[in-house]
Amino acid sequence: MVDEVQTLARRAREAAADLAPATRAAKDAALELVADRLLEHLPAILAANAADVERACEAGASATVVDRLTLDRSRVASIAEAVRQIAWLPDPVGEVVRGYTLPNGLELTQVRVPFGVVGMIYEGRPNVTVDAAALCLKSGNAALLRGSSSAACSNGALVDAMRAALEKSDLPVDAVQLVPPDRAAVGELMRARGLVDVLIPRGGADLIDTIVEQSTVPVIETGVGNCHVYVDAVADVERAVRILVNAKAQRPSVCNAAETVLVHADVAPTFLPAALRALAGAGVTVHADERVAGYAEQAGIDVVPATDEDWDTEYLSLDIAAGVVDSLDDAVAHIRAHGSGHTEAIVTSLQDSARRFVASVDSAAVMVNLSTRFTDGEEFGFGAEIGISTQKLHARGPMGLRELTSTKWVAVGDGQVRG
Amino acid sequence: MVDEVQTLARRAREAAADLAPATRAAKDAALELVADRLLEHLPAILAANAADVERACEAGASATVVDRLTLDRSRVASIAEAVRQIAWLPDPVGEVVRGYTLPNGLELTQVRVPFGVVGMIYEGRPNVTVDAAALCLKSGNAALLRGSSSAACSNGALVDAMRAALEKSDLPVDAVQLVPPDRAAVGELMRARGLVDVLIPRGGADLIDTIVEQSTVPVIETGVGNCHVYVDAVADVERAVRILVNAKAQRPSVCNAAETVLVHADVAPTFLPAALRALAGAGVTVHADERVAGYAEQAGIDVVPATDEDWDTEYLSLDIAAGVVDSLDDAVAHIRAHGSGHTEAIVTSLQDSARRFVASVDSAAVMVNLSTRFTDGEEFGFGAEIGISTQKLHARGPMGLRELTSTKWVAVGDGQVRG
Numbered sequence: 001m002v003d004e005v006q007t008l009a010r011r012a013r014e015a016a017a018d019l020a021p022a023t024r025a026a027k028d029a030a031l032e033l034v035a036d037r038l039l040e041h042l043p044a045i046l047a048a049n050a051a052d053v054e055r056a057c058e059a060g061a062s063a064t065v066v067d068r069l070t071l072d073r074s075r076v077a078s079i080a081e082a083v084r085q086i087a088w089l090p091d092p093v094g095e096v097v098r099g100y101t102l103p104n105g106l107e108l109t110q111v112r113v114p115f116g117v118v119g120m121i122y123e124g125r126p127n128v129t130v131d132a133a134a135l136c137l138k139s140g141n142a143a144l145l146r147g148s149s150s151a152a153c154s155n156g157a158l159v160d161a162m163r164a165a166l167e168k169s170d171l172p173v174d175a176v177q178l179v180p181p182d183r184a185a186v187g188e189l190m191r192a193r194g195l196v197d198v199l200i201p202r203g204g205a206d207l208i209d210t211i212v213e214q215s216t217v218p219v220i221e222t223g224v225g226n227c228h229v230y231v232d233a234v235a236d237v238e239r240a241v242r243i244l245v246n247a248k249a250q251r252p253s254v255c256n257a258a259e260t261v262l263v264h265a266d267v268a269p270t271f272l273p274a275a276l277r278a279l280a281g282a283g284v285t286v287h288a289d290e291r292v293a294g295y296a297e298q299a300g301i302d303v304v305p306a307t308d309e310d311w312d313t314e315y316l317s318l319d320i321a322a323g324v325v326d327s328l329d330d331a332v333a334h335i336r337a338h339g340s341g342h343t344e345a346i347v348t349s350l351q352d353s354a355r356r357f358v359a360s361v362d363s364a365a366v367m368v369n370l371s372t373r374f375t376d377g378e379e380f381g382f383g384a385e386i387g388i389s390t391q392k393l394h395a396r397g398p399m400g401l402r403e404l405t406s407t408k409w410v411a412v413g414d415g416q417v418r419g
Numbered sequence: 420m421v422d423e424v425q426t427l428a429r430r431a432r433e434a435a436a437d438l439a440p441a442t443r444a445a446k447d448a449a450l451e452l453v454a455d456r457l458l459e460h461l462p463a464i465l466a467a468n469a470a471d472v473e474r475a476c477e478a479g480a481s482a483t484v485v486d487r488l489t490l491d492r493s494r495v496a497s498i499a500e501a502v503r504q505i506a507w508l509p510d511p512v513g514e515v516v517r518g519y520t521l522p523n524g525l526e527l528t529q530v531r532v533p534f535g536v537v538g539m540i541y542e543g544r545p546n547v548t549v550d551a552a553a554l555c556l557k558s559g560n561a562a563l564l565r566g567s568s569s570a571a572c573s574n575g576a577l578v579d580a581m582r583a584a585l586e587k588s589d590l591p592v593d594a595v596q597l598v599p600p601d602r603a604a605v606g607e608l609m610r611a612r613g614l615v616d617v618l619i620p621r622g623g624a625d626l627i628d629t630i631v632e633q634s635t636v637p638v639i640e641t642g643v644g645n646c647h648v649y650v651d652a653v654a655d656v657e658r659a660v661r662i663l664v665n666a667k668a669q670r671p672s673v674c675n676a677a678e679t680v681l682v683h684a685d686v687a688p689t690f691l692p693a694a695l696r697a698l699a700g701a702g703v704t705v706h707a708d709e710r711v712a713g714y715a716e717q718a719g720i721d722v723v724p725a726t727d728e729d730w731d732t733e734y735l736s737l738d739i740a741a742g743v744v745d746s747l748d749d750a751v752a753h754i755r756a757h758g759s760g761h762t763e764a765i766v767t768s769l770q771d772s773a774r775r776f777v778a779s780v781d782s783a784a785v786m787v788n789l790s791t792r793f794t795d796g797e798e799f800g801f802g803a804e805i806g807i808s809t810q811k812l813h814a815r816g817p818m819g820l821r822e823l824t825s826t827k828w829v830a831v832g833d834g835q836v837r838g
Contacts, residue, residue, distance in 0.1 A: 364827065397529075410777050412773070418798070
């Protein structure tokens with residue numbers, strides 16, 4: 001296993017050297033070929049996927065898990081279409097980040113370059129295999145893909161299709177490689193310092209924690225979101241209810257869904273009855289502190305009492321913790337103590353509150369008068385997303401093509417030496 | 420010890436929360452106070468330093484080590500002056516990196532914010548204590564400083580002076596704290612994930628390797644430089660010699676000094692005799708491959724034979740490895756195999772060679788027709804430098820104030836929800 005992953009990583013490193021100077025035209029043509037081949041390989045992909053699905057069903061997987069795993073003609077078509085969309089995005093490589101001429105005539109530019117080799121470790125859906133590979137190709141990186149064992153056959157068929165496309169392209173075939181879906185391979189990837197430039201884990205908190213703690217390869221931490229909505233002392237109640245319900249219930253299983261609502265005491269009497277009714281209507285269970293429970297009782301709405309753990313819980317379900325605070329500062333202190341640094345929203349009519357909340361909350365994204373659900377590469381206009389970083393180093397928030405690059409300083413002179 | 424470092428880190432975290440929204444005016448005023456206090460505390464600083472120097476002499480430290488450790492009136496004045504210069508630099512915090520309005524009216528900006536808590540682990544000179552603290556303050560970060568035990572008294576006195584200044588300022592005193600100078604403290608810093616946002620080690624390769632391999636806190640790797648000068652087939656020989664001698668001999672102990680020169684076979688007959696003579700004149704020992712040794716013999720200049728290890732050695736002394744290559748591609752392949760990704764220079768008269776070298780060499784800095792010695796924050800116009808990153812994540816090359824920041828996405832709307 002050690003040898004196998006090392007061999008894959010060495011091949012990726014060689015491929016990366018050829019990939020780095022590839023033109024946008026060559027990369028886009030290869031991506032179009034990838035999309036074509038995915039459609040041509042449809043029978044093989046669906047057969048492989050059927051084997052994964054059968055295995056999952058036999059193992060008693062839930063309907064949700066099986067649904068995530070399942071591919072059909074239209075899903076594969078969507079995956080191929082997403083690859084074409086990545087081909088249409090601008091190439092991040094070669095972008096000049098800054099540049100100037102120094103007093104001694106030295107011309108200095110900082111230019112975007114690929115990382116080199118990107119290791120993706122992920123769970124669940126097979127579409128991530130293609131998405132991640134396409135984003136890596138476009139940004140000039142060789143991809144080492146380590147997907148879930150539950151999707152091993154599907155991932156194998158998808159990677160076969162992509163490599164068949166690369167064979168017909170001007171890019172190296174080893175730009176896309178699948179890593180065996182076992183635990184030992186993850187360990188090897190984490191120790192492949194010098195061969196792998198960055199690891200991006202996507203999945204549950206346990207997976208990400210393990211990798212962040214054990215990897216000697218630099219890691220970009222993604223995706224855990226204990227997101228807050230704070231409703232300020234003066235706020236448009238109808239707007240606040242709409243934002244809260246959207247943030248919680250529009251898609252509760254994702255990292256940018258809200259998990260706690262904090263309500264300023266001044267707005268609680270008008271906001272909470274409407275909000276609790278709307279949340280109940282959306283099927284949400286409210287884990288209420290004592291003051292929220294009081295309003296719920298008055299309004300005749302059922303809630304459950306919040307425990308200490310509720311404030312730290314990423315439910316990823318139709319549950320929300322709710323509390324009343326006496327000031328914006330108390331809300332910020334609560335978020336500082338319990339938040340995960342992903343996304344927090346304020347709903348307010350007061351300019352100073354918006355300014356203070358934005359300045360004080362230390363999160364990847366801070367929303368003023370809109371839903372937390374907007375923290376997303378597509379929504380932010382990146383065209384595509386490889387994950388949402390919750391760390392402060394390198395990339396913070398949604399990561400698109402630019403976030404898959406490093407930079408290089410290029411200095412041009414005519415014989416300058418240091419005195 | 421565990422408790423002590425954790426306590427320091429928690430205090431730093433609280434200080435960071437107060438420091439993040441501090442205005443430039445408040446930070447600059449605090450830095451001016453720091454410079455003032457360093458001068459006022461001169462007697463205490465010199466007395467503490469004398470104790471360190473005495474200890475070093477008793478332990479039989481070399482003259483170089485003692486010189487690096489020693490402070491006098493004029494050195495402390497320079498340190499204070501450097502702090503004032505940092506006050507004059509622009510504030511990186513609040514800079515808008517990019518921003519636009521999305522089709523749904525959502526106004527999005529990406530804004531620079533401090534990391535929070537920065538841990539510096541360094542060896543040697545006590546001036547790093549003040550430099551690092553001042554750069555952290557200016558960029559809104561709380562600094563945890565873990566210097567060398569050999570400079571413990573000096574560092575203590577310098578930090579006392581800085582904290583005395585902070586007490587009179589609008590910034591929190593715990594923005595600057597000294598961590599005990601023992602090994603256990605380094606271990607604790609490396610495990611303070613969630614409390615410390617980034618660790619920056621500065622020192623020898625062993626120190627940096629240990630920290631990169633063991634830290635669960637994100638690390639910015641700095642400073643190891645096996646830098647190359649490549650002299651192309653067609654090159655101005657006089658210019659190439661001047662650049663090579665400067666890159667190697669102007670200050671051989673630093674990471675941006677050249678350690679290997681690669682010479683295209685076509686230019687070797689004219690370049691090597693002149694270069695070997697100039698290097699000998701500068702006191703440099705050349706570790707020559709067979710072809711270089713042949714030219715040396717013809718010219719009557721002594722060289723030593725290069726071993727396999729020479730190509731991977733960061734001498735940091737008046738030694739250089741020298742080899743002849745048959746093409747630019749061979750030079751790039753050599754650099755790919757042996758370089759450390761710090762700085763490589765090409766000396767060439769050919770535009771296509773320059774373009775190809777810049778595109779193919781995967782290093783933090785690539786120089787065309789100038790000395791490798793220019794990879795430096797001051798030389799690059801950053802005004803100051805906290806180290807030179809040789810990793811690809813977050814910062815690559817010289818790190819100034821901007822590289823001590825993260826970013827935050829701020830989205831402002833008027834009630835937008837996701838459909």
